[in-house]
Amino acid sequence: KQWYQRRVRKAVVSTQSTGRADVNYAWPSAEIAVMGSKGAVSIICRGDPDLEAREREYVEVFANPFPTAKKGFVDDVIMPSDTRKRLCNDLKWLRNKTQKNPRKKHGNIPL
Numbered sequence: 001k002q003w004y005q006r007r008v009r010k011a012v013v014s015t016q017s018t019g020r021a022d023v024n025y026a027w028p029s030a031e032i033a034v035m036g037s038k039g040a041v042s043i044i045c046r047g048d049p050d051l052e053a054r055e056r057e058y059v060e061v062f063a064n065p066f067p068t069a070k071k072g073f074v075d076d077v078i079m080p081s082d083t084r085k086r087l088c089n090d091l092k093w094l095r096n097k098t099q100k101n102p103r104k105k106h107g108n109i110p111l
Contacts (some may be wrong), residue, residue, distance in 0.1 A: 018062070022097070023090050026065035026074045034065040 026032060033040065039064075041055045048054055061067075070075045078086055 006024075019042045022094060023075055024074045025078050025086065026069065027080050028077055029063065030065045030077075031059065031063040032074070034063050037063045 031037070037055050037059050041051055041058050044058075045051060045054045065074055065077045069077050076086075
């Protein structure tokens with residue numbers, strides 16, 4: 001059961017990867033993007049002679065937790081020193097949580 005996610009360093013995510021957690025936090029130093037910054041820049045800026053500068057610009061604009069938090073995929077960007085306090089509060093909040101999964105519509109097909 002996934003109830004808590006903390007993005008510490010790098011996370012390459014899709015929109016579905018944050019859907020099951022009750023709480024999603026990121027540290028300010030986290031890099032969150034759909035794909036790695038180097039791969040994204042090599043596609044977007046193909047043929048540009050200064051890819052390193054473009055990669056730094058991409059990381060500054062897109063691969064940080066603030067745009068992700070603004071879109072609602074991360075609940076909050078917290079300081080590392082606040083992680084323990086937030087985790088303890090969330091554990092108290094989720095102490096009595098029960099998860100109800102929908103009934104399976106079908107089993108696995110024979111392969």
